[in-house]
Amino acid sequence: MSFRKFINEANEAIKFGLKRLDIQNESYSLSEPAKENFGDLSCNVAFLLAKRLQKSPSEIASILAEQCNHYFDTLVTKSQSYVLSVVAHESGYINFKGDFGLIGKEIISDILKNQLNLDTGKRTKVIIEHTSVNPNKALHVGHLRNVVIGDTLYRILKKTNHDVTVLNYVDDSGLQVADILVGFLFLRFPVEPSDKKTKFDQYCGNAIYVKVNELYEKDPSLIEKRKSLLRKLESGDTEIVSFASEITSKVLKDQLRTCWRMKVRYDLLNFESHIIRSNLWAKTFEKMRKEKIILKESEGENIGCWVFNSIEEGTKIIVRSDGTATYMAKDIPYALLKVGTIEDPFKYRVFIKQWDSTDLWITTSDESKNGDHPIFFPAEYSVTVIDNRQSRLQKIIKEILSKFESKPNKYLHLSYGPVLLSSRTATSLGINTDYQKSTQMSGRKGIYVDADFVLDTLYGKAKDETMKRNPEINGNDLDRTSEEIAISAMRYSLIKNDLEKEIKFDLNDSLSLDGNSGPYLQYAYARCCRLIEKANEKTFDGDVKYLSEKIEERILKHLSKFEMTIDNTTKNLEPKLVAQYVYELATLFNLFYEILPILKESNPNTSKARITLVEAIRQIMRINLSLIGITPLERM
RNA sequence: GGGCCCAUAGUUCAGUUUGGAUAGAAUGGCUGCCUGCGGAGCAGUUGGUCGAGGGUUCAAAUCCCUCUGGACCCGCCA
Numbered sequence: 030m031s032f033r034k035f036i037n038e039a040n041e042a043i044k045f046g047l048k049r050l051d052i053q054n055e056s057y058s059l060s061e062p063a064k065e066n067f068g069d070l071s072c073n074v075a076f077l078l079a080k081r082l083q084k085s086p087s088e089i090a091s092i093l094a095e096q097c098n099h100y101f102d103t104l105v106t107k108s109q110s111y112v113l114s115v116v117a118h119e120s121g122y123i124n125f126k127g128d129f130g131l132i133g134k135e136i137i138s139d140i141l142k143n144q145l146n147l148d149t150g151k152r153t154k155v156i157i158e159h160t161s162v163n164p165n166k167a168l169h170v171g172h173l174r175n176v177v178i179g180d181t182l183y184r185i186l187k188k189t190n191h192d193v194t195v196l197n198y199v200d201d202s203g204l205q206v207a208d209i210l211v212g213f214l215f216l217r218f219p220v221e222p223s224d225k226k227t228k229f230d231q232y233c234g235n236a237i238y239v240k241v242n243e244l245y246e247k248d249p250s251l252i253e254k255r256k257s258l259l260r261k262l263e264s265g266d267t268e269i270v271s272f273a274s275e276i277t278s279k280v281l282k283d284q285l286r287t288c289w290r291m292k293v294r295y296d297l298l299n300f301e302s303h304i305i306r307s308n309l310w311a312k313t314f315e316k317m318r319k320e321k322i323i324l325k326e327s328e329g330e331n332i333g334c335w336v337f338n339s340i341e342e343g344t345k346i347i348v349r350s351d352g353t354a355t356y357m358a359k360d361i362p363y364a365l366l367k368v369g370t371i372e373d374p375f376k377y378r379v380f381i382k383q384w385d386s387t388d389l390w391i392t393t394s395d396e397s398k399n400g401d402h403p404i405f406f407p408a409e410y411s412v413t414v415i416d417n418r419q420s421r422l423q424k425i426i427k428e429i430l431s432k433f434e435s436k437p438n439k440y441l442h443l444s445y446g447p448v449l450l451s452s453r454t455a456t457s458l459g460i461n462t463d464y465q466k467s468t469q470m471s472g473r474k475g476i477y478v479d480a481d482f483v484l485d486t487l488y489g490k491a492k493d494e495t496m497k498r499n500p501e502i503n504g505n506d507l508d509r510t511s512e513e514i515a516i517s518a519m520r521y522s523l524i525k526n527d528l529e530k531e532i533k534f535d536l537n538d539s540l541s542l543d544g545n546s547g548p549y550l551q552y553a554y555a556r557c558c559r560l561i562e563k564a565n566e567k568t569f570d571g572d573v574k575y576l577s578e579k580i581e582e583r584i585l586k587h588l589s590k591f592e593m594t595i596d597n598t599t600k601n602l603e604p605k606l607v608a609q610y611v612y613e614l615a616t617l618f619n620l621f622y623e624i625l626p627i628l629k630e631s632n633p634n635t636s637k638a639r640i641t642l643v644e645a646i647r648q649i650m651r652i653n654l655s656l657i658g659i660t661p662l663e664r665m
Numbered sequence: 666g667g668g669c670c671c672a673u674a675g676u677u678c679a680g681u682u683u684g685g686a687u688a689g690a691a692u693g694g695c696u697g698c699c700u701g702c703g704g705a706g707c708a709g710u711u712g713g714u715c716g717a718g719g720g721u722u723c724a725a726a727u728c729c730c731u732c733u734g735g736a737c738c739c740g741c742c743a
Binding site: 060062063067073080085120203342343351421447449451467491494495514529532538544545551564605612620626 | 678682724738740
């Protein structure tokens with residue numbers, strides 16, 4: 030926590046100074062100044078005191094700075110101070126300069142000895158639910174945002190020693206599944222796509238789902254057929270259920286292929302049909318009724334319905350007058366299960382082995398399968414990754430949960446803005462944009478950009494670039510490298526921005542491998558690797574005191590902020606902070622590489638120190654890249 | 666109608682939580698830098714009434730109010 034120690038010490042110095050001037054209860058902020066030549070930390074307290082003391086900020090700053098300096102006399106050994114100087118600026122700021130000789134020495138040592146302190150989780154059990162795409166279509170770029178946010182969060186929480194379980198909820202008995210069943214059973218779509226190379230999820234989504242929805246308008250009798258299929262699905266009609274299960278699991282496996290390609294993994298799949306059969310809903314309903322969380326309306330427009338009266342959101346129907354549960358109601362038992370309000374009724378078996386050789390589990394009704402399995406439920410807190418259109422429902426679920434539990438905030442909704450198509454991209458897909466700036470995607474209407482298609486296109490582009498630079502590269506390395514570059518471009522572009530902002534997806538722009546992009550980060554890492562390889566060092570024991578150039582100090586400072594950045598990321602659930610951190614590190618490194626000789630430096634002490642610095646950068650970069658799911662490449 | 670989110674350079678975005686010093690990147694345009702540690706790089710240049718108006722403050726992109734423009738949610742659909 031090197032940089033934080035520096036902040037703490039500066040804070041102590043300010044407090045000390047204020048005390049000596051007999052000033053109490055003054056709040057202030059200690060922040061990084063806009064420009065580096067003002068120092069490393071600035072305090073605004075003099076501005077705040079101006080009125081109270083009837084003096085100018087400038088005057089107060091200089092008096093206070095002098096008192097602050099006495100703080101360092103109280104330290105046992107001044108050489109252990111992280112603060113190099115405290116000076117009052119005429120503007121009124123008190124500026125602190127850090128001792129990056131000392132801070133740098135500590136952070137480099139921590140990095141190289143693998144002694145970074147990232148354990149903020151202390152084995153806290155966390156459940157993350159993400160992806161949860163209906164199993165009737167292939168993933169589009171909008172789904173990928175969800176997948177990548179969820180997986181990045183998983184990686185960060187895992188690294189900070191949280192005990193993380195990743196769930197993927199599969200709605201295998203809903204309307205959207207009934208839609209493709211209509212296609213197969215009534216419109217006679219073949220059970221296999223005519224072109225064997227077509228992925229089954231794409232076949233269902235692109236050919237059948239869209240077509241069926243078009244036909245509903247021309248032939249309303251199909252809607253009746255869908256309704257009857259849905260009833261059979263819910264009532265457990267053996268023939269239909271088993272056919273549906275065959276279809277959805279084929280789609281699901283293809284969806285998982287796309288997710289795995291993105292280096293995403295899960296622990297458990299929860300099928301809606303299993304939850305229905307498990308009796309969880311019945312228990313939940315009973316409980317809500319008993320505790321008077323929901324009430325039966327005896328008059329008015331909702332007569333005969335069981336409703337929840339939300340304080341802020343008004344009346345919400347939970348059970349219809351015909352006794353069936355609404356869409357939202359089905360999420361309640363799942364939420365209760367996650368936070369431990371109801372007991373886990375499931376038995377488990379391994380569904381499939383994943384790309385990282387971990388097991389992906391599913392629930393099962395097979396009585397014999399209840400041997401050793403990980404403990405999935407419950408968690409200390411649960412994070413559900415769903416886009417912001419679901420905010421209202423998530424809020425109501427959270428409110429219902431709070432009726433069961435006195436402890437708040439165990440159930441979190443990680444909200445994000447949807448991915449829209451830029452008008453250029455929409456037009457290129459033949460969609461009439463009506464001169465709008467961007468277009469909502471819709472699986473049902475066929476308005477979307479397929480995830481695999483984008484990855485394939487990126488892959489092709491990365492391959493061209495890689496071949497240009499490495500004419501001698503062999504086929505396997507070329508394929509692997511190109512794929513990793515494609516994934517890094519995709520993943521980075523989906524998390525580098527603020528979660529709440531919509532992403533306007535433009536196919537052309539997303540194909541860029543330059544600038545603030547995933548491949549830029551990988552390139553910086555590869556450069557580090559080549560330097561280390563050529564340096565042929567084993568020990569990395571260069572002395573930080575030879576790193577006195579401005580750029581070197583900036584790098585040491587940035588490295589020292591790593592633990593703090595990760596801490597903020599987990600506290601605020603903001604994956605972009607990691608992306609921004611590693612981008613800045615890559616930028617600083619590229620600059621360093623450009624302006625200073627490393628291997629060619631004539632002073633051996635300086636050269637050794639620089640090589641050590643490169644190694645530290647490389648380590649931090651490697652950790653950060655893996656946190657955001659980008660594979661560090663030694664060559665590209 | 667109620668709720669929620671957004672608006673910063675031609676474009677895509679940081680910065681807003683916690684007010685502070687000359688508002689930063691990337692991309693596009695223009696221009697330099699490879700017999701040199703890898704040019705997927707670096708540097709320079711171009712480009713801003715921070716949607717508008719008002720308020721609070723010594724100080725507002727940031728806080729408050731009003732307005733405008735855009736998106737989304739508000740069903741006994743999922």
